[in-house]
Amino acid sequence: MTNELWGQVRQQLQQIVGANNYSTWIEPLEFSDLKNGVATFLVPTQFIGNWVSRNFSDQIKQQLNTSGVSVSRVEFSLSKRAPVAKMAAAAAKPKTKADLPGAPLDKRLTFDNFVVGKPNELAHAAAKRVGEGGPVTFNPLFLYGGVGLGKTHLMHAIAHDLIARRPDLNVLYLSAEQFMYRFVQALRERKMMDFKELFRSVDVLMVDDVQFIAGKDSTQEEFFHTFNALVDQNKQIIISADSAPGEIANLEERIKSRLQSGLVVDLHPTDYELRLGVLQQKVDNYRAGNKDLILADGVLEFLAHRISTNVRVLEGALIRLFAFASLVGREITLELAQDCLADILRASSRKITIDEIQRKVSEHYNIRLSDMIGPRRMRTLARPRQIAMYLSKQLTSRSLPEIGRSFGGRDHTTVMHGVRKIKELKMLDSQISDDLELLRRSLEA
Ligand code: ADP
Ligand code: MG
Numbered sequence: 294m295t296n297e298l299w300g301q302v303r304q305q306l307q308q309i310v311g312a313n314n315y316s317t318w319i320e321p322l323e324f325s326d327l328k329n330g331v332a333t334f335l336v337p338t339q340f341i342g343n344w345v346s347r348n349f350s351d352q353i354k355q356q357l358n359t360s361g362v363s364v365s366r367v368e369f370s371l372s373k374r375a376p377v378a379k380m381a382a383a384a385a386k387p388k389t390k391a392d393l394p395g396a397p398l399d400k401r402l403t404f405d406n407f408v409v410g411k412p413n414e415l416a417h418a419a420a421k422r423v424g425e426g427g428p429v430t431f432n433p434l435f436l437y438g439g440v441g442l443g444k445t446h447l448m449h450a451i452a453h454d455l456i457a458r459r460p461d462l463n464v465l466y467l468s469a470e471q472f473m474y475r476f477v478q479a480l481r482e483r484k485m486m487d488f489k490e491l492f493r494s495v496d497v498l499m500v501d502d503v504q505f506i507a508g509k510d511s512t513q514e515e516f517f518h519t520f521n522a523l524v525d526q527n528k529q530i531i532i533s534a535d536s537a538p539g540e541i542a543n544l545e546e547r548i549k550s551r552l553q554s555g556l557v558v559d560l561h562p563t564d565y566e567l568r569l570g571v572l573q574q575k576v577d578n579y580r581a582g583n584k585d586l587i588l589a590d591g592v593l594e595f596l597a598h599r600i601s602t603n604v605r606v607l608e609g610a611l612i613r614l615f616a617f618a619s620l621v622g623r624e625i626t627l628e629l630a631q632d633c634l635a636d637i638l639r640a641s642s643r644k645i646t647i648d649e650i651q652r653k654v655s656e657h658y659n660i661r662l663s664d665m666i667g668p669r670r671m672r673t674l675a676r677p678r679q680i681a682m683y684l685s686k687q688l689t690s691r692s693l694p695e696i697g698r699s700f701g702g703r704d705h706t707t708v709m710h711g712v713r714k715i716k717e718l719k720m721l722d723s724q725i726s727d728d729l730e731l732l733r734r735s736l737e738a
Contacts, residue, residue, distance in 0.1 A: 294324065294327050294332070294357070294362045296324055298360065298362065299324040301360065302353075302356050302357055302360050302362070303319060303320070303322075305356050305359075305360070306319050306349075306352060306353065306356050307319065309352055309356065310349060310352060314349075314397065316397075317397050318341065318344060318345050318348070318349060319345070319349065319353075321336060321337050321341055322334040322335070322336060322345065322369075323335040323336075323372060325370070327362070327364070330363060330364055330365035330366065331364070331365070331366045331367070331368055332353075332354075332357060332362070332364045332366070332367045332368070333367075333368045333369070333370060334367065334368070334369050334370075335369075335370060335371070335372035335373075336369045336370070336371060336372060337372055338371070339371055339482070341369075342369035342370070342371065343369075343478065344474075345369060346367075346368075346369055350367045353367050354366070354367050395464075395465045395466050395467050396466055396467045396468060396471055398449050398452050398453060398466060399449055400453070402445070402446045402449035402450055402453075403449075403450050403453050404417075404420075404421065404424065404450045404453075404454065406446075406574070406578075407443065407446055407447065407450055408567060408570040408571045408574050410563070410564065410566055410567030410570060411561075411564060411566070411567070412442075412560065412561035412562060412563055412564055412567055413442070413443055413560045413561070413563075413567070415558050416436055416438075416443075416447060416558045416559065416560045417447065419431070419434055419436075419556055419558050420434070420436070420447040420448075420450060420451050421454075423451050423455075423529060423531060424450065424451040424453075424454030424455055424458075425454070425458070426454070426455050426458050426459045426462070429527055429528070429529050431555040431556035432524055432527075432529060432530055432554075432555045433520075433524075433529075433530035433531060433532050433552060433554075433555040433556075434529075434530070434531045434532070434555055434556050434558075435531075435532050435533075435534070435538060435552050435553070435555060435556065435557045435558070436448070436531070436532070436533045436534075436558060436559075436560065437533065437534045437535065437536055437537055437538075437557070437558075437559050437560070438535070438559050438560030438561065438562075439535065439560075439562060439602070439603070440535065440603055440605070441602075441603035441604050441605035441606060442560040442561075442562065442563065442602070442603070442604060443560055443604060444501070444502075444533040444560060445501055445533065447533075448466060448499050448501055448531060448533060449466065451499070451531060452464050452466050452497075452499060455497060462496040462497060463494065463495045463496045463497070464495070464496065464497040464499070465492075465495040465497065465498050465499065466499040466501070467499070467500065467501070468500070468501045468502050468505070469500050469501065469502050469503045469504070469505035469506045469516075470502070470505050472500055472506070472512070472516065473505070473506055473509060473512040475488065476488060476511075476512055476515050477512075480511075489518075489519075492519045492522075492523075493519065493522050493523065493526075495523070495528065496528055496529070497528065497529045497530075497531070498519070498523055498528065498529075498530050498531070499530075499531040499532075500516075500530075500531075500532050500533075501533050502533060502534065502535070503516075503532050503533065503534045503541075503552075504534045504535050504536065504541050504544070506544075507541050507542060507543040507544040508542075508543035508544075513544070513545050513548060516548070517545070517547065517548050517551070520548075520551060521551070524551075530555075532552060537557065537559065538550075538552035538553045538557060539553065562602035563602045563603075563604060564734075565597050565598065565734065565737075568596075568597040568600065568602075568604075568607060569593060569594065569597040571604055571607060571608075572593045572596055572597055572607065572611060573593060575608060575611050576588065576593065576611070579611075579615055583615075583619070586615065586618065586619075586625070587618075587624040587625065588624070588625045589624060589625060589626045589627060591627055592625055592626070592627055592630050595627055595630065595631075596610060596611070596630065596634075598737075599638050599641070600637065600638070600641050601641035603641075606637065606641060609637070610634050610637050613633060613634065613637075614629075614630060614633060614634065617629070617633045644689075645688045645689055645736050645737070646689065647681075647685045647689060647691060647696060647699045648699075649736060650681050650684045650685050650688065650689075650732075650736060651665050651666065651681050651699075651700075653732055653735060653736055654677050654680055654681040654684065654732060655677065655681075657677075657728065657731075657732060658673075658676075658677040658680075660673070660674055660677055665677060665678055665681060665700075666699075666700055666701040667701060668701065678700065678711065679711035679712075679714055679715050680715055680725075680728070680729065680732070681700075682696055682700060682708050682711040682712055682715075683711065683712045683715035683716070683729070684729070684732060684733065684736070685699070686708070686712050687733075688733065688736060688737075692705075693705035693708045693709055693712075694708075696708045715729070
């Protein structure tokens with residue numbers, strides 16, 4: 294393989310790993326030689342070598358093979374042009390940002406791109422405050438919540454804001470996994486002093502997904518000391534996890550209590566409005582670059598209704614939809630969305646049962662469940678019954694005869710009549726439409 298060919302393969306890798314990863318990890322690689330199917334690359338530091346080997350060697354190998362270079366393994370060795378003397382010099386001078394072993398920041402994850410709604414407004418406000426870089430008021434800021442609810446997004450947004458306002462600050466963002474990896478490596482290479490010095494020299498430390506170090510004893514220990522040293526110096530710390538500090542299993546008690554000593558805020562599962570807001574924003578962003586996207590009315594509302602609380606899944610669905618629409622060059626209709634996202638919709642729809650609907654509706658109107666199903670026909674019972682039938686039609690995949698059977702063996706025409714009646718009333722009677730909305734939400738929650 295020639296250097297020129299590597300240059301081309303490298304460009305293709307940029308498409309695969311993204312610009313950030315590319316400039317941090319792939320660009321520094323220098324092709325050395327290819328022997329017996331083993332491609333060797335020179336790396337400026339051992340750390341880069343290890344990281345690339347762990348995270349990108351498969352992609353590199355695959356891309357080389359795709360380009361006609363037959364490679365069974367890739368290896369990394371330290372470049373002679375990064376003499377040890379230079380590293381020693383680097384340790385002597387004050388740390389610069391380039392020395393910090395952080396993870397690259399994603400430039401799309403900003404506050405501007407973060408949609409605020411009821412479920413995340415507190416976390417957003419706290420993150421904004423920390424991003425202002427004023428005096429440290431709560432330390433640490435602890436953000437927690439389920440997968441895909443925006444923890445990482447908020448952390449990156451804080452980092453972007455801080456760096457823009459205070460370029461002098463050393464802001465270090467990394468995942469707990471990377472923290473452990475760095476720690477283990479320092480142990481192995483007998484560079485614990487460097488490690489400690491490095492982590493104690495940052496102004497703002499952000500550790501994402503801290504639950505990862507639970508049960509990993511020596512990493513926890515080191516994390517605890519790093520944490521304390523920074524808090525003592527009044528340096529801001531921001532932590533995220535998938536659950537509240539007290540609920541992380543196998544995390545040392547003293548760490549739990551330390552993590553609770555600042556401000557603990559959670560990101561709640563998204564609600565319909567927030568999901569719709571996120572979808573709307575993504576569509577606007579996409580439209581800015583692709584003017585010809587045509588989206589039928591109701592598609593976003595449908596997705597916001599049907600796709601679970603996880604924003605990442607929501608984004609994935611939209612990306613697929615855009616790709617599909619641009620391939621087939623058609624308007625995105627409800628049918629197309631249902632078709633193209635069938636698997637996602639199936640996986641994320643929580644099955645609501647007729648039984649649940651009957652219970653909720655009876656509770657809401659304060660009638661007995663037996664009356665909901667029973668034969669009595671007075672208005673105070675019939676109306677809630679029709680509402681329950683309507684919701685059963687809307688929220689489950691049951692047929693009219695099936696629904697009829699669940700309502701004390703009523704005929705499907707009775708169900709049809711009830712559903713139609715409520716459809717009409719929904720337009721005319723705001724009380725009924727409010728009730729329906731409330732019931733639907735509490736059933737879907
Ligand atoms: P977490 O770290 O909590 O698992 P992420 O921050 O990685 O979740 O969010 C998952 C995806 O959803 C990201 O692409 C993120 O940009 C997006 N996202 C999450 N919450 C929001 C929000 N409120 N507004 C806009 N995008 C969001
Ligand atoms: Mg995350």
